[in-house]
Amino acid sequence: MKTAFLAGALSLLLPVIGLAGEYNLTVDRVEIDTGDFVKTGIGYNGKSPGPVLRFKEGEKVSINVTNNLEEMTSIHWHGLILPFEQDGVPGISFPGIKPGQTFTYNFPITQSGTYWFHSHSGFQEPDGAYGAIVIEPEGREPFRYDREYVVQLTDKHPHSGDRIMRNLKMMPDYYNREQQTVGEFFSDVSAQGFMNTVKDRLAWGGMRMMKADVEDLQGFTGLINGKGPDQNWTGLFQPGERIRLRFINSSAMTYFDVRIPGLDMTVVQADGNNVQPVSVDEFRIGVAETYDVIVRPRDEKAYTIFAESMGRSGYARATLAPRDGMEAPVPELSKPARLTMADMGGMHGMDHSGMEGMESMDHSTMGEMDHSEMKGMDHAGMQDMDRSGMKGMDHSAMGHGSEMSAGGASDPFYAEGSGLVPTAANGGKFLSYADLKAQKPLYDEREATREIELRLTGNMERYTWSINGVKYEDADPIRLQYGERVRFKFVNETMMTHPMHLHGMWSMLDVGAGQFNPVKHTISVQPGTTVYMETEVDEPGQWAFHCHLSYHAAAGMFRKVIVEGGPESAQAAEADTEKAGGEA
Amino acid sequence: MSAPRIVIATLAMSVATIAMGAGSHQGGHGHGVSGGKPGEASEATRTININMHDNYYEPESIDVKAGETVRLVVSNKGSLVHEFNIGTPDMHEARQAEMTMLVQHGVIQGGTLNRGMMEMGNGHSMKQDDPNSMLLEPGGSREVVWKFTGSGDIEFACNVPGHYQAGMYGDVNFN
Incomplete structure (x- = not known):
């Protein structure tokens, strides 16, 4: 990094041989129309999402960011390796960009792939301040395609980020429409007086939320490249062409399960780095992750890009088609996932991790839970829990309750028996983290220090x-x-x-x-x-x-x-x- | 490279007719389209070098005449195991199912080809003895004399899972 830094400094003083690009971004108040609702938000160059910034590996970029808001702002270049003063986090990398000020970022582009940028100030990012970054590599890529599209997802909520945070602080289940018996449950439990004694321990694990607490923010409209499901963003293709789709999840809170019925997707990049290609029917994209896939539609017809939220409370939809205006069927949302005992991190933690304040959670306490707490849970609508699972809790077999597994699907990156393990809608291959292998190691292997x-x-x-x-x-x-x-x-x-x-x-x-x-x-x-x-x-x-x-x-x-x-x-x-x- | 590899290569040649019969049956669908067949070294008119990288070929297409016999020298310059397979898209698709099995059984692991694991006991063998296919480890190089018998939709392709889909194939253009 020393050389990179020096090079960066030099580039300010004299024109260096090689690529140098200047880019301009304004940070603006904008109107966002999802098709379901219209709201004001924040965008770049007058729009949300902002533009796709296209860089080239080896280029030295200089990006002028003008703050047209009446509050401080910042831009973080998510996933880019750069000098820390250019990283755009107020209070850590730099002071931030004042209203009316133009701040110029300068850094060398030392990598390639799909990334994104967003504000790191307040809730400007959920309010719309995000865009995509595409970096062309110096050499050729280990795969090929005839055309490419950025597919940038977000979970646009009618409320502003500030308001959402206030509501969540006031009532954490404010946006959890699936979960309706919280009050009931608490009144039951507190009447017994039991809750007071173990309140903290249980609360952290959110036992009261266990059934439907997959998403703590519902009520959003899923957008793809700024378009709601009815506005139907469409990418055109000629049958037989290979298309690279650069999926970016710019959501505030939402994981999406992505599929394109009728097409295999070959994952070639994750978070901007090439992976050994793996063909899947469906994948889950976490907040802030990116996945690049290659698809090859051979037929002269439309295909739906369907991205349903992990908790199935909403979806984003777009279309790949030979001509504008063509549509394919839009699938129904699948059945919502339900957390199981295995997803209760606390069940593991109590026995194995020695969490603060959890030491006293021994078997006798668990027995107590069985008698009073479990009753409470029944009242809270825990009909999905079967008795064998409950018994399992008594025997410190927590987390091994495979009888509670939803549908028998397994993935080493989910708790055994987890209700969150994704399965492909067509019964095919669902990408797991375990499938991801670097195409080329970035560092020599060595043991962690x-x-x-x-x-x-x-x-x-x-x-x-x-x-x-x-x-x-x-x-x-x-x-x-x-x-x-x-x-x-x-x-x-x-x-x-x-x-x-x-x-x-x-x-x-x-x-x-x-x-x-x-x-x-x-x-x-x-x-x-x-x-x-x-x-x-x-x-x-x-x-x-x-x-x-x-x-x-x-x-x-x-x-x-x-x-x-x-x-x-x-x-x-x-x-x-x-x-x-x-x-x- | 190693002794077993030569043995397999020899085996491959000796079972050429049988395997090709299967191949064209599988992929040709009776259209008389196949990748061609092993040729006589003496008939080879020229040598074409094809390098395999992660995950693409160089060059990405070759020009031949119908009926021409050429010497193909294939080298794996990448860091992963790759295949060089001549056939129709349908043949490649069928082959990809087999290759998926090889990966699942640990025969192909990234840059390593575990040839010993191809014999699975119980009479099951995953020996890779199709004459139209070579599996090469990084650094490996082999040649095959190939007669391109006809025209049609012929590709050379790597059917290691995901590689074809990522674009590791090339066109055989008949002039």
């Missing part, structure tokens, strides 16, 4: 989300040493899926493929699971590390990472930024 455990924690009742039980404001930064290789252990002790995003450095997801572990920027950690990733700490400076669900990040599931040591020039730059921050 140390392991850092990050427990993903939360208290659903108060809508607080945290890491190791501590929210961002109260937490010390994570300090890494330049040159080390860190193994991160994520232990999800909540009942929600968390897409964890480390800025500035790659996350190599451990799928058991050694050197061929896939290289990502965002890693989903399912409820009740432990997932490992490794990072070569090769970028100096300070970086953000957080859950990419907007309202979880804002609630505190967020850390600052400080990389200590490294090239001297970068340390000098760090001091400069702090100075600049002081002036802001």
Whole structure:
């Protein structure tokens, strides 16, 4: 990075041989029409989503961002490897961009693939401040296609991000339309007085939410490239052509299960990095992830791109067709997923992870739960739970309750017996993280120099989300040493899926493929699971590390990472930024 | 490269007729279209070099005359196992199902070809002995003398799962 930084600095002083591109973005108040509702939001160059920025590997870009809002803004280049001052996180990389100000980002493009950009200020991103980045590689790609489209998903909600956060804080199930018996359940339990004693322990696991709490934000309209299902974004093709679809999930909160009935999709890239191609019928895209797939429609007909939310509360829809105006049938939403005992991270945590405040959750307590708590749960409409599963809880066989598995599907990245394990609508192949293998290792293989455990924690009742039980404001930064290789252990002790995003450095997801572990920027950690990733700490400076669900990040599931040591020039730059921050 | 590979190559040649019969039956659907057949070295008019990369061929098409016999020298310059297979799109599709099985059984693992695992016992064999197919590990190189018997929709392709779909195939253009 030293050379890259020097090169970056030099490029400011003299015209360097090679590519240099200048780009302009304005940050504007815009109108967003989903077909279901119209709202004002935030966009780039007058639109939401903003433009597709097309860069070339090896190019030095300079991007002028003009803030036309009446509040501070920022742009984060999601997944790009760049000097940390260019990363666009207010308070960590730079002070932010003031109203009326134009800030110029300068950085070299050292990678290729599909990425995206978004505001890192407040809830501007859920309000519409996002766009796509496509980087053409220097050499040829390990696959080919005749045409390509960006397919950028989001979950557009009629409420503003600020309002959603207020409502969630006030009543965490405010947007959970499936779940209607919370009040009942609590009144029952509190009448018994039992809840008070174990309230915290149960609340973090959100036991009351267990059935339908797959999504904590419902009531959105799924958009593809800014178009709602009825507005039907359409990509044209000639039969027989190979089409590269660059899927980007820019949602605030929503995971999507994506399929194109009638077409195999060959996944060739994940998070901008080439993977060994794998053909699937369907895949799940986590918030902030990208997947590039190649499809080859041979028939002169329309195909529906169908993306239903993981909790089946909404969907996005688009069309691939030989001519504009052609349509294919739009599938019905599949049956909603239901969390099972296996998804209750707490069930694992209680016995194995020694979470704070959970030590007393021994078998006798569990017995108690059986007698009072379970009754309460019955009242809360737990008809899906069968008795054998309940018995399983008594015997610390939690998490092994395969009898509770939904449909027998399994995936090593979901808890055994999880109700969230996705299955393909046509009974075919559903992509698993376990299928992802790097096309080419990015780093030499070596053993991690140390392991850092990050427990993903939360208290659903108060809508607080945290890491190791501590929210961002109260937490010390994570300090890494330049040159080390860190193994991160994520232990999800909540009942929600968390897409964890480390800025500035790659996350190599451990799928058991050694050197061929896939290289990502965002890693989903399912409820009740432990997932490992490794990072070569090769970028100096300070970086953000957080859950990419907007309202979880804002609630505190967020850390600052400080990389200590490294090239001297970068340390000098760090001091400069702090100075600049002081002036802001 | 190694002794077993030569044996397999030899075997491949010796069962040529049987295998090709199966091949054209499988993929040709009676249209008389097939990839051709192993040719006589003495009839080879020229040599065509084809390099396999991750995951594409170089070149991505070759020009031949109907009935021409050429020497094809195929080299795997990539870091993954690749196949060079001459056939129709239908033949390739059928072959992809077989290859999926090879991957599931661990015969092909990224850059490694476990030839020992092709003999599975119980009389089951996954020996790769079609004359129109070669499976090569990274760094591997082999040649085949091939007679392109007819015209039609003939491709050379890698049927390692996902590779064909990603675009690892080339056209055989008949002039």
